[in-house]
Amino acid sequence: MTQNGLPFHRLGGRAPIAQLVARFYELMDNEKAYAELRAIHAPDLGPTRESLTDFLIAWTGGPRQWFKQRPGVCVMSAHAALSGMTHNVSRQWIDAMARAMDEVRPGDPEIRDAMMETLTRMANAMASRSAAAQA
Numbered sequence: 001m002t003q004n005g006l007p008f009h010r011l012g013g014r015a016p017i018a019q020l021v022a023r024f025y026e027l028m029d030n031e032k033a034y035a036e037l038r039a040i041h042a043p044d045l046g047p048t049r050e051s052l053t054d055f056l057i058a059w060t061g062g063p064r065q066w067f068k069q070r071p072g073v074c075v076m077s078a079h080a081a082l083s084g085m086t087h088n089v090s091r092q093w094i095d096a097m098a099r100a101m102d103e104v105r106p107g108d109p110e111i112r113d114a115m116m117e118t119l120t121r122m123a124n125a126m127a128s129r130s131a132a133a134q135a
Contacts, residue, residue: 006061007111014057016106021053024100028092037092040084060115079126090127094120 004010011017025045028034041048054066055075067073079085097119101112 007115008057008060008062010111011060011107011115014053014062016104017056017060017062018053020100020104020106021049021056023104024052024097025049027096027099031096034092034096036084036086036089037096040089060111076122076126076129079130085127085130087124087127087131090123093123 008017025048028038028041029045051066054069058064058066098116101116106112
């Protein structure tokens with residue numbers, strides 16, 4: 001795959017990904033429908049917003065700063081260990097991200113759809129891991 005064929009580039013690079021994440025956290029912070037999701041986050045969303053932006057950039061094939069700063073960290077395990085990571089919270093995360101994706105519409109629709117499919121599977125798996133660990 002050429003550099004321009006990477007999902008990162010097909011989404012439009014850093015700026016659209018940062019806009020997507022900003023809208024996601026704006027929804028989460030302001031919509032009652034996402035109250036449980038908001039409750040498992042720190043009061044200051046700045047560091048989390050930066051982390052998710054960097055993660056999505058690296059995950060889609062852009063600069064790998066997130067992984068370089070966190071060698072060996074498994075995003076799935078880290079989230080599954082969060083207190084409050086339930087299936088309802090997972091559904092709220094998926095819904096807020098899908099809304100942000102629909103509103104921001106970064107780059108290539110094929111990549112957006114594939115990204116949402118994968119993020120949905122990840123969010124559901126995190127909730128399942130958390131439920132299993134707490135059982």
